[in-house]
Amino acid sequence: MKELKVFKIQKNIHEDNTKVANETRKFLKQQDTYLINVMSSPGSGKTSTLVSIIKALKDKIQIGVIEADIESDVDARTIQKTGAKVVQMNTEGLCHLDATMARTGIDQLEVSDLDLVFLENIGNLICPVGYDTGAMKNMAILSVPEGDDKPLKYPKIFGKVELLVINKIDVIEHFDFDMGLLEERVRKLNKDIKIIPISAKTGEGVAALTDWMMDTLIRR
Amino acid sequence: MKELKVFKIQKNIHEDNTKVANETRKFLKQQDTYLINVMSSPGSGKTSTLVSIIKALKDKIQIGVIEADIESDVDARTIQKTGAKVVQMNTEGLCHLDATMARTGIDQLEVSDLDLVFLENIGNLICPVGYDTGAMKNMAILSVPEGDDKPLKYPKIFGKVELLVINKIDVIEHFDFDMGLLEERVRKLNKDIKIIPISAKTGEGVAALTDWMMDTLIRR
Numbered sequence: 033m034k035e036l037k038v039f040k041i042q043k044n045i046h047e048d049n050t051k052v053a054n055e056t057r058k059f060l061k062q063q064d065t066y067l068i069n070v071m072s073s074p075g076s077g078k079t080s081t082l083v084s085i086i087k088a089l090k091d092k093i094q095i096g097v098i099e100a101d102i103e104s105d106v107d108a109r110t111i112q113k114t115g116a117k118v119v120q121m122n123t124e125g126l127c128h129l130d131a132t133m134a135r136t137g138i139d140q141l142e143v144s145d146l147d148l149v150f151l152e153n154i155g156n157l158i159c160p161v162g163y164d165t166g167a168m169k170n171m172a173i174l175s176v177p178e179g180d181d182k183p184l185k186y187p188k189i190f191g192k193v194e195l196l197v198i199n200k201i202d203v204i205e206h207f208d209f210d211m212g213l214l215e216e217r218v219r220k221l222n223k224d225i226k227i228i229p230i231s232a233k234t235g236e237g238v239a240a241l242t243d244w245m246m247d248t249l250i251r252r
Numbered sequence: 253m254k255e256l257k258v259f260k261i262q263k264n265i266h267e268d269n270t271k272v273a274n275e276t277r278k279f280l281k282q283q284d285t286y287l288i289n290v291m292s293s294p295g296s297g298k299t300s301t302l303v304s305i306i307k308a309l310k311d312k313i314q315i316g317v318i319e320a321d322i323e324s325d326v327d328a329r330t331i332q333k334t335g336a337k338v339v340q341m342n343t344e345g346l347c348h349l350d351a352t353m354a355r356t357g358i359d360q361l362e363v364s365d366l367d368l369v370f371l372e373n374i375g376n377l378i379c380p381v382g383y384d385t386g387a388m389k390n391m392a393i394l395s396v397p398e399g400d401d402k403p404l405k406y407p408k409i410f411g412k413v414e415l416l417v418i419n420k421i422d423v424i425e426h427f428d429f430d431m432g433l434l435e436e437r438v439r440k441l442n443k444d445i446k447i448i449p450i451s452a453k454t455g456e457g458v459a460a461l462t463d464w465m466m467d468t469l470i471r472r
Binding site: 106157158159181 | 293322326327399401404407420
């Protein structure tokens with residue numbers, strides 16, 4: 033009986049979360065601001081991918097970033113160097129952002145002058161998946177060194193996102209990473225997903241990624 | 253090949269985690285079995301590091317592995333090929349193991365004939381840190397591609413573990429990874445930590461790691 037009660041509480045939390053997330057989307061549409069939730073493992077290159085997008089698009093559109101980390105402001109300082117508007121949130125141990133936390137970040141950032149905002153979620157493939165943040169699109173980054181078996185072990189995140197960026201393709205020859213097999217495993221979970229291989233370090237593939245961003249903004 | 257055990261577990265919120273963990277340690281001491289809890293990000297090489305340890309030590313001691321994943325039995329099948337005793341646990345979304353879950357794995361594995369058991373925790377740097385599993389030692393793996401800034405962003409795990417393995421050093425020349433800086437950042441959090449750089453792929457450094465394991469077993 034106790035377990036059933038816990039389940040109901042969890043369900044209610046998620047229902048409230050969806051309500052807040054829907055309010056956020058409504059607010060962002062009024063502001064003409066598009067929000068993308070970015071998820072990945074630690075060290076897969078969320079921040080460096082965002083830096084490469086900002087550098088490519090900063091003369092075309094206004095971009096902002098909400099950085100979420102357990103601790104530190106390392107990532108926000110990296111983003112700041114690009115000139116993009118940025119705020120840092122520390123969750124102090126929590127492994128995901130919910131809609132209320134995301135909304136706090138949006139309000140802190142002040143988005144009225146921004147076309148595109150990235151919400152850089154906490155670095156892991158598990159906790160952030162269950163929470164609608166209020167974003168219009170969800171994007172995951174998998175880096176080559178993490179391995180092509182990750183869709184087998186973390187299917188939920190690959191099933192949820194509209195865009196999957198495969199980062200660090202500049203080092204693919206040094207790893208046992210089969211891009212064809214990875215795509216096959218991902219498409220079994222999510223047949224309509226867009227997959228874009230890039231190297232945030234060398235810039236390879238970043239044009240395809242920014243084309244997708246601009247196309248998505250135009251079609252919104 | 254022996255049939256692989258896969259079972260599902262759910263968190264028992266009503267147990268006192270530390271009490272269960274202490275009972276596990278007492279039980280394992282009676283069995284003369286040493287338990288090491290292994291934590292890391294997804295794809296840092298937990299399983300391949302364990303495979304390299306098992307291959308080096310299997311003629312000296314009896315080793316077993318408890319594999320924990322959100323879903324799939326990919327890792328347990330990899331371990332099984334070494335001939336080591338293994339069980340797979342699926343947490344179905346939960347991002348850590350607590351002492352009750354770990355004990356379930358220990359009981360499923362049947363440890364009475366084992367000298368050393370590795371508990372391969374769920375792949376992330378956040379959730380597993382707060383839960384005593386009943387292990388005698390805690391070990392983390394950080395791989396070179398994840399970056400040398402991880403102690404700044406995930407200080408708790410680096411502060412907790414007795415052993416830090418730096419994996420994938422065979423590719424260090426392809427990444428901006430400063431081993432000296434990493435060590436400095438880690439020692440600020442944990443001055444007595446043992447740090448061992450290895451490549452599970454090439455075998456470099458694995459002897460230092462297995463020496464540490466054997467020394468730890470002798471000193472227990």
